[in-house]
Amino acid sequence: MSQAQEILREVFGYAGFRGPQAAIVEHVSQGGDALVLMPTGGGKSLCYQVPAILRQRTGHGVTLVVSPLIALMHDQVGALHEAGVEAAFLNSSLSGEEAAAVERRLMRGEITLLYAAPERVTTPRFVAQLESLHERGKLALFAIDEAHCVSQWGHDFRPEYRALALLHERWPDVPRIALTATADALTREDIVERLQLQQARQFVSSFDRPNIAYTIVEKRDAFPQLLRFIEAEHAGEAGIVYCQSRKRVEEVAAALSKAGMRALPYHAGMDAAQRQENQDRFLREDGIVMAATIAFGMGIDKPDVRFVAHLDMPKNIEGYYQETGRAGRDGLPAAAWMAYGLQDVVNQRRMIDESPAAEEFKQVMRGKLDALLALAEATDCRRVRLLAYFGEASQPCGNCDNCLSPPEVWDGTEAARMLLSTIYRVQQASGISFGAGHIMDILRGKATEKVAQHGHDRLSTFGIGAAFSEAQLRGVLRQLIATGALAVDASAYNTLQLTEGSRAVLRGGVQVQLREAVSQGRTRTRTRRGGAEPAAVAAGLTAEGQARFANLKAWRAEVAREHNLPAYVIFHDATLAAIAALAPDSLEALQGVSGIGARKLEAYGEEVLRVVNA
Incomplete structure (x- = not known):
């Protein structure tokens, strides 16, 4: 573990592990299998990235990360490069020549973490490459991200994940770690069975996201309700508005833009280039609201999403939890707001009844819908209900609409x-x-x-x-x-x-x-100072600190554009705020700031000092 701690400090710039991370890293580094359930923003990536680096340094070779989304692979690999880690991805965004170059590096043992989609992992060509690496003792670890995709009971089932059982069947001596932010007991059992993780140690963290305030209102006139919520609580801040249909997405994005917000649409029916451009803008620019179907969001690591709104009721609590969990990844106050009505219930029930699935599956889906409706209709603490669904006991939170304004029954x-x-x-x-x-x-x-x-x-x-x-x-x-x-x-x-x-x-x-029916939920109108409000993470800084923070953000934006990466991949807001508060005058002083590893200190240290002292 001393080596793991050193990697955490040297590569990622963090002083210590959080929660169960240390136990997971130790177990996996020593060759154990693990199933990890950890909420969004809880630091799941470090649970396999640190063991991957450690096992590579001790001669075990490459870690294969199975990831379902191209955008996620791109940002994860970009972040690892920034930290000085040899990482690469193989997906359809690469040309044949680029993919061949990655494969050559892989076979030469030059890559520590390789990201690939499940469809590629199980192709005969890729299996042969893995077999060659295994024969030379150069397969260190299999990390299966978004593992709930393997379960038919999960909210984002992907049949191609089922084939990943091949990894254990073919190479049983290579340790595996499966990770997800969302899985009830039924989905967990399915993950264990489908991925053959019966002998794996399970690490189940608390599902609680105490920084998220949950509000659910009865749908009367949905868009004006949404507009009041955003204008009262989150004007000028980044957010996601989930809608059920593509048409609704287009309408909501247009209406938000007309209301003076920087809003963009995202759905699977859009031109692929336009969809990618909108996602890139959301990740790289401040204060954009994305109106989207659930096609948007998995793997979105943007830390400063201040609200997630649902204009239509999701299918189940897992989907609701996963989508709302994209708010407040930085740990700062965020909001989850949903409007639901009779038509939502009718639509969701009809989709289940009319599906060609077996009756057993339909019964489970009806039960999941009933649980979500019970959460929406609840008169007690939303968070207690939400956590109870995942088998976790809790106390009233004092930070949901029912706790703050108890409804009449x-x-x-x-x-x-x-x-x-x-x-x-x-x-x-x-x-x-x-x-x-x-x-x-x-x-x-x-x-x-x-x-x-x-x-x-x-x-x-x-x-x-x-x-x-x-x-x-x-x-x-x-x-x-x-x-x-x-x-x-x-x-x-x-x-x-x-x-x-x-x-x-x-x-x-x-x-x-x-x-009692309430059309307008609690709103918390925030008093805003003149001009742009500083990021919440920097709110406690002095006037000089605020100026340093603003200058650092401007410098970071330039670097991010040059590297074609989201700004938070270069440095998180929390790191910039810590620098602004410390006002370091030397590389030694800068070295102790959380989030600055050895590679980033070398690459950006002098520039950061120049900006701070400007």
Whole structure:
């Protein structure tokens, strides 16, 4: 471990490991297999990068890192180069000549970490190269990043990950480390089985991200709600807005731009070059809001994303946790905001029911959707609910909307029975089914043209629910659909259908407890000083320190452009703030700053001192 500590200081510029990192590094460096669950921003990369460097220095050869995304490989390799580590990637962004050059370096033993996609790793050509390295004792470690992709129960299943069992079958003596930020117990079991990690030691960190404030609001008029949230709390800051459809992404990006924000779209249907340009701008520029589908985000290491918003409800808690976890990777205050409504529940339920998957799979997916809806409808601490889903006990956090503004609760059982009775009587009277809006109009006694046309104003349930607001009834419908007490027939204009589960509610055997509908969640309008607000990490600096910090950021931006890398790969904001506060006047003084390893000190030390003393 003394060697590992030295690598941590010398290469990465950190004084000590955090949390379980030391135990993981020791175990893997000694040749043990590991399954690592660590939240986004927890330092997963160091858990395999330090052992890779250590094992390479002790003659074990190259570490293969299986990574699913080209952008992630590019940034990880760029960051390792900045730290003085020999790293490379093999993916479709390379020309044939460039790929051949990387392969020659690999076979000569000149690479410490090689990043490759799972599709490439299992090709006959690549397997032959690995076999050649293994025969010479030059295969040090297999690191499988984003390991939840191997599980059909995970939120981002990729069939090509299944073939990675080959690594253990072919080379059982090479240690493996599988890493993910998101996996419930079922997904964990699947990862272990699919990757044959039964003998691996499991390291499960806390899933808590205490710097993220969770807020979930009922969707009324989603875009104005989003706009109020951003303008009140995160104006001028970097953020991600997740939308379900490509069309919605385009609309939201355009509307945010019209509102004066620097917003860009990202989805799989865009031209590949434009999509890449937008991602690069998000990573390299300050204060950009990215409107995106879930195609965007995995492997995004940008540390200063101050908020993640969902305009549409995700499929499950794993997806929600993974996506919200992209906020506040620097450990500073960040926000996760979501608007959800009845249509979200209908859409997600319909996608599950209409999928060609086996019934067992559909049942698991329905359970995951129900858990997410329970989180959205919860009246107690969001964080306690979220962590409990991953099997972790906790106390109320005091930093979510329910803790800060506890909602009122009401008993919706009577309203639920009225709704189901109305649906039953409508079907009996008309022989056809109707959608949610029409059913609520009947129950509330609204004499619309459609109600009169079908004679539904003569039903015994007409007007008996006049005391309930539309928002309350929509909340009841959400719960009934989510729990299976109501079904939505997508083939018949989203009409409502009674199910076997309806009986228990009608007979009074099921209680329906709901939160009072609140269209606008808590907002924390922040007082801003004149001019641009400094980065949160630098807020405690003196006026002179702020000036040094601003100059360092400007210098860093120039270097990042020259190297074609995101600015944080050169130095994190926290490192620049520490330099600005210290105002070092020598390389010796600069050497102790967290995040400055030997290579960066050599490459940038004199320039940093020049900027500080300018």
